[in-house]
Amino acid sequence: MGSLGAVLRHPDDLYPLLKLKMASRQAEKQIPPEPHWAFCYSMLHKVSRSFALVIQQLGTDLRNAVCIFYLVLRALDTVEDDTSIPTDVKVPILIAFHRHVYDREWHFSCGTKEYKVLMDQFHHVSTAFLELGKGYQDAIEDITKRMGAGMAKFICKEVESIYDYDEYCYYVAGLVGLGLSKLFYASGTEDLAPDSLSNSMGLFLQKTNIIRDYLEDINEIPKCRMFWPREIWSKYVNKLEDLKYVENSDKAVQCLNDMVTNALMHVEDCLKYMSALRDHAIFRFCAIPQIMAIGTLALCYNNIEVFRGVVKMRRGLTAKVIDRTNNMTDVYLAFYDFSNILKPKINKNDPNATKTLSRVEAIQKACMDSGVLNKRKSYIIQSELRYSSTMIVIFFIILAIIFSYLSSTRAKDHHHL
Ligand code: IN0
Numbered sequence: 001m002g003s004l005g006a007v008l009r010h011p012d013d014l015y016p017l018l019k020l021k022m023a024s025r026q027a028e029k030q031i032p033p034e035p036h037w038a039f040c041y042s043m044l045h046k047v048s049r050s051f052a053l054v055i056q057q058l059g060t061d062l063r064n065a066v067c068i069f070y071l072v073l074r075a076l077d078t079v080e081d082d083t084s085i086p087t088d089v090k091v092p093i094l095i096a097f098h099r100h101v102y103d104r105e106w107h108f109s110c111g112t113k114e115y116k117v118l119m120d121q122f123h124h125v126s127t128a129f130l131e132l133g134k135g136y137q138d139a140i141e142d143i144t145k146r147m148g149a150g151m152a153k154f155i156c157k158e159v160e161s162i163y164d165y166d167e168y169c170y171y172v173a174g175l176v177g178l179g180l181s182k183l184f185y186a187s188g189t190e191d192l193a194p195d196s197l198s199n200s201m202g203l204f205l206q207k208t209n210i211i212r213d214y215l216e217d218i219n220e221i222p223k224c225r226m227f228w229p230r231e232i233w234s235k236y237v238n239k240l241e242d243l244k245y246v247e248n249s250d251k252a253v254q255c256l257n258d259m260v261t262n263a264l265m266h267v268e269d270c271l272k273y274m275s276a277l278r279d280h281a282i283f284r285f286c287a288i289p290q291i292m293a294i295g296t297l298a299l300c301y302n303n304i305e306v307f308r309g310v311v312k313m314r315r316g317l318t319a320k321v322i323d324r325t326n327n328m329t330d331v332y333l334a335f336y337d338f339s340n341i342l343k344p345k346i347n348k349n350d351p352n353a354t355k356t357l358s359r360v361e362a363i364q365k366a367c368m369d370s371g372v373l374n375k376r377k378s379y380i381i382q383s384e385l386r387y388s389s390t391m392i393v394i395f396f397i398i399l400a401i402i403f404s405y406l407s408s409t410r411a412k413d414h415h416h417l
Contacts, residue, residue, distance in 0.1 A: 084110075143369045257352055
């Protein structure tokens with residue numbers, strides 16, 4: 001469906017979409033003059049689109065640190081993801097990456113498109129990194145070191161058990177949470193969050209990505225990447241790739257629902273983490289990706305399309321989330337609404353139906369217990385209903401215009417006769 005079609009179906013997306021577009025133009029104009037910072041910020045915009053805007057709203061020092069942290073992690077990810085690099089070359093790079101960030105001469109060519117540019121011009125990132133405060137540098141170095149080692153460990157190791165799955169996600173995303181919490185603390189605006197909650201923030205995002213990207217990862221050339229744990233998929237099929245074949249559709253959806261139920265375990269921790277934040281910009285930076293994740297899970301649950309193509313939230317809904325996420329009330333409303341979208345999709349015959357339902361109800365209870373839920377009725381759904389009634393009114397007005405036009409031409413025809 002084209003973007004015009006999407007906007008016609010959801011006319012209330014138009015305002016947030018325009019607002020996002022303007023904010024994005026504005027942000028692109030505000031690129032710093034120094035060439036290394038200019039490179040880092042324009043790269044950030046290229047690799048993360050809407051997320052870059054939310055980073056841009058942080059206070060200057062923290063914003064620079066997060067921008068560099070983000071790019072260092074993307075670079076590390078590019079090395080890990082590039083299936084054409086032989087293991088004996090890849091592993092030492094991953095392990096030594098935390099030292100490369102201090103070395104302005106270092107670079108390693110890999111990846112494709114914008115990631116290739118990031119890798120080829122990595123000296124700009126190192127130069128900018130060396131200008132950060134010591135507290136920020138130490139946090140970034142420490143996380144890069146632990147993450148690189150963890151990624152190296154998983155290069156030759158398959159994700160077998162659910163324990164392995166949580167461990168892998170801890171290395172690639174939980175550690176990002178620990179690192180960000182350290183950066184927020186170093187900026188002087190937040191208390192240091194407990195590691196377990198910071199970890200859950202990353203796990204929830206990463207598990208959602210792993211679920212959504214099944215097809216893309218399994219079809220990766222020259223070697224497929226597999227992140228779904230055998231302990232889960234082996235209950236449904238003999239090989240992970242069997243999930244994509246039409247004849248296994250029922251099993252595939254059951255397995256998918258099992259994976260979504262597993263990801264939903266982290267929600268209460270995430271709500272707790274976000275509710276402790278004080279700074280408005282940091283809050284939005286953390287809350288927007290979380291709402292996108294619960295929205296994506298609600299969309300993926302029981303949805304065979306995950307095994308056929310790309311399942312993503314529409315751009316207009318993303319724009320709405322960016323526009324409307326300002327405080328914890330918005331977060332509870334969003335989590336409540338998206339769990340309400342997921343709930344009726346639970347099929348009684350699904351092997352995990354009871355478990356999924358109790359997960360969803362626990363999330364809804366956590367949102368309810370916050371005591372803010374009846375202030376405004378709904379975050380997403382209510383406004384869609386309100387606007388669809390606006391659409392009906394517009395439809396009748398157009399109908400009336402066409403009708404009066406037709407009857408006037410008919411009147412003229414009569415006249416001519
Ligand atoms: C992130 C996270 C992120 C943001 C805020 C708080 C976090 C706390 C713990 C862990 C991660 C946290 O958010 C981004 C979001 C993002 O990049 N969105 C993309 C969408 C996409 O499909 O790529 C966009 O274009 O908007 C995120 O996904 N990750 C990330 C990476 C680095 C940093 Cl500093 C923060 C990646 C990951 C693997 C989930 C940690």
